[in-house]
Amino acid sequence: MSSRLVVACIQHACVDGRDANLATTAALVREAAAGGARLVLLQELHTGPYFCQVEDVACFDRAEAIPGPSCEFLGPLARELGIVLVASLFERRAPGLYHNTAVVFERDGSIAGRYRKMHIPDDPAYYEKFYFTPGDLGFTPIDTSVGRLGVLVCWDQWYPEAARLMALAGAELLLYPTAIGWDPRDTPAEQARQREAWITVQRAHAVANGVPVLVANRVGHEPDPGAQGPGIRFWGHSFVAGPQGEFIARAGDSEPQVLLAELDFGRSEDVRRIWPFLRDRRIDAYQDLVRRYRD
Numbered sequence: 202m203s204s205r206l207v208v209a210c211i212q213h214a215c216v217d218g219r220d221a222n223l224a225t226t227a228a229l230v231r232e233a234a235a236g237g238a239r240l241v242l243l244q245e246l247h248t249g250p251y252f253c254q255v256e257d258v259a260c261f262d263r264a265e266a267i268p269g270p271s272c273e274f275l276g277p278l279a280r281e282l283g284i285v286l287v288a289s290l291f292e293r294r295a296p297g298l299y300h301n302t303a304v305v306f307e308r309d310g311s312i313a314g315r316y317r318k319m320h321i322p323d324d325p326a327y328y329e330k331f332y333f334t335p336g337d338l339g340f341t342p343i344d345t346s347v348g349r350l351g352v353l354v355c356w357d358q359w360y361p362e363a364a365r366l367m368a369l370a371g372a373e374l375l376l377y378p379t380a381i382g383w384d385p386r387d388t389p390a391e392q393a394r395q396r397e398a399w400i401t402v403q404r405a406h407a408v409a410n411g412v413p414v415l416v417a418n419r420v421g422h423e424p425d426p427g428a429q430g431p432g433i434r435f436w437g438h439s440f441v442a443g444p445q446g447e448f449i450a451r452a453g454d455s456e457p458q459v460l461l462a463e464l465d466f467g468r469s470e471d472v473r474r475i476w477p478f479l480r481d482r483r484i485d486a487y488q489d490l491v492r493r494y495r496d
Contacts, residue, residue: 206347206464208240209233210439210450211247213457214421219248223274225457232459234282239308240347244417244439245289245355245380246301251419251435255427256331264293267304267315280310285345287352289378291332292317301333303352303378305343314343318354319363326384326425326433329356340366348373348466351412355379358403358416362490368410369479373466375406379418382435396436404446411444411473413464420455444472 211229215222226247233241246252248271252260265271271290279286285308292302301318317336321329340363342349351372357363358377367375381399383392407414420437439452441462450462473479489495 204465204467206239206466207237208242208415208441208462208464209236209238210242210415210417210441210452210460210462211458212244212418212420212437212439212452212460213247214435215247215250215419215423217250219271222248223271226275227278229457229459230278230284230286231282233461234284236459236461238284238461240285240287240345240350240415242287242376242415242417243289243378244419245378246291247289247378247419248291250423250426251380251433252426253329253332254326254423254425254430254433256328257426260332261293261299264291264299267292267302268312269293272304272306272312275304276306276310276312279306279308283308285313285347285350287350287376287378289354294334298334299332300336301329301354302336303354303376305345305350305352308346313345314341316341316343316352316354318357320356320360322356326430340370342367342370342372351375353377355381358399358406361402361406361409364406364410368412372410372412373469374413374415374464375410377403377414377416379416379439380435381418382433385422385431385434392436396438400438400440403440404442404448407442407444408446408476409478411469411476411478413444413449413469414442416440416442417460420457444469445476 286306292300307313319336323330351367424432
C-alpha cells in the first residue's frame with residue numbers, strides 16, 4: 202500500500218428507483234475518480250429512499266442478492282475506473298432473512314468482502330429492527346489493494362467497541378456509510394447538538410485508534426411514507442478526519458458533493474508512536490465490557 206491515498210466520500214439525495222440512484226452514483230463516482238480518488242465511499246442504502254421510516258412488508262421487495270443487480274452495476278464501474286468502491290445495499294440473504302450490508306469492490310470489479318451491520322436501531326423514523334437481522338460476520342477488516350478497510354455502517358458509528366475491534370484486527374482506516382438526519386420539528390439548537398455529537402464521536406474513534414475516518418452521509422428531505430410524521434432531513438456533513446481527529450475535508454449540509462481528501466498513512470504510524478493507546482490498554486481489567494450493565 203502506498204503511504205498516500207486520495208479518497209472520496211459521496212453524498213447526495215436519493216429518489217425512488219434503483220436505476221435513477223445508480224445513475225447519480227455513477228456520475229459522482231466518475232467525478233471522484235477524475236479527481237484522483239482511488240478509494241470511494243458511498244452513503245448508506247444509496248440505491249433508494251430511506252424506507253425504514255415505516256414498517257411495511259412491501260419494502261422487502263427492495264432487497265437484493267449479493268451479488269445481484271446493484272453489484273452487477275457497481276463492480277464493472279469499479280473496474281472501469283480502477284478504484285476500490287465501498288457500497289451499501291439491502292441484502293436479501295434468504296426468504297425472511299435480510300441484512301444492511303456494505304460491499305467492497307476491488308479495482309478489478311471483484312467483491313473483496315462484505316460487512317453486515319451489527320448494531321441495529323429501533324427508534325421513531327428509524328425502524329431498522331423490522332427489516333435487518335444483526336450482522337454475523339464480526340468486526341473483520343477487508344483487505345484491498347489500497348489498504349485494510351474497517352467498514353462499519355451508520356448506527357455502528359456510536360459504538361467505540363466496534364471501532365476498537367476493527368483497529369485491533371489491523372484496520373488502517375475506518376469507513377462509515379451513513380443515513381442520519383433531523384426531525385424537522387426539533388429546534389435549531391437541538392439539531393446542532395445532534396449533528397455535533399455525531400461528528401465528535403467519530404472523530405474520537407480516529408483519535409482513540411490512531412487511524413483516519415471516512416464518513417459519507419446523504420442529504421435532502423425524505424417524507425414519511427406513512428404520513429405519520431414530518432419525515433427526515435438528512436444533514437450531510439460528510440467528512441474525512443485524520444488520526445488525531447483533525448478535519449482533512451468537510452462537506453456541506455444540503456448539496457450533493459464529491460468530497461476529496463488525501464490521506465498520509467505515515468501519520469498513523471507517527472501518531473501511534475507519540476500516543477501509544479494500544480500499548481497501554483489494560484486488557485487484564487476489561488472483563489466487564491462483555492456485560493450488558495454492571496449492577
